[in-house]
Amino acid sequence: MITGSELITLVRDVDLYNAMTALKKDFLKVDPAFMDLSDDDFISITLISPSIGIALANGSVSHYEEITLRRKARKLSRRSFFQKNDPLAPALRYLAYNFSEWENRFYELIKITMHSSLKANNVVLDTLKNPQALTGDLKRDILNAPFIFVKFLSFLFMEEDDDLLNERAITEVELAKIRQIGVELEIDNVPIFQEFCDSFVIRSGDVVE
Structure with missing residues (x-):
């Protein structure tokens, strides 16, 4: 699995950082609760998106799959875990329910990464x-x-x-x-x-x- 340290190294790429910043800006407009998402949080959500897509291929994200997705995201971004209001969980939940709207844009960012x-x-x-x-x-x-x-x-x-x-x-x-x-x-x-x-x-x- 990719580690947080490896992710930091990848994000140093200028093209990737600019693409991530642009997509994150649009995503944060969805809900004020997402404003606390760090760059680590957002790139972890991005890399989780294929797992969401695979889970949704069967129709919906099960409770077990939701827990698994959250655990994977935590491997890349641990900061939110210690926040009083964790923005990562609702962001993942929102993405799962509105995946078709964001899917291609997230895949494009992964491709750049x-x-x-x-x-x-x-x-x-x-x-x-x-x-x-x-x-x-x-x-x-x-x-x-x-x-x-x-x-x-x-x-x-x-x-x-x-x-x-x-x-x-x-x-x-x-x-x-x-x-x-x-x-x-x-x-x-x-x-x-x-x-x-x-x-x-x-x-x-x-x-x-």
Whole structure:
């Protein structure tokens, strides 16, 4: 999973910071309760958005999923936890109920975040795009992949880091959503992302005829 310290490093990118500031400004207009959201809070909400999209693919966010989302957000932003009026929880709840309005804008910010970390090193980027870099063994390929890309893959699409290396069963609509998000983030043509998607097991009874 991405850590708060790593996130601080990423936000140093000027293009990313400007894009984040613009989106945050619009988001804060929604509710006065959001005004206390820090930059850490907001970028954590942004990175949680794919998990919200995947949860909503099944129709709604369950109570368990809401708790999981909040826990993931806390890994990146702990400051709000100690505030008397925590702005993070209502912001996540609002986003879940109004996701279609914000989804594409949040994915665009994630795309900028990911690409800002990769564009600085052409060697890493070329390796990531090279299908010959794969061995056919996802676990080994995950270990060999660029560190920051694996971090993103884990945080955006998994509950825990270990899930990347274990067999994962999801519904067909969830997998379709992951693939769609990959298109939005422009990583759908990255071989290891394709291998990652192909590794999911569709839960019995969830296949749509």
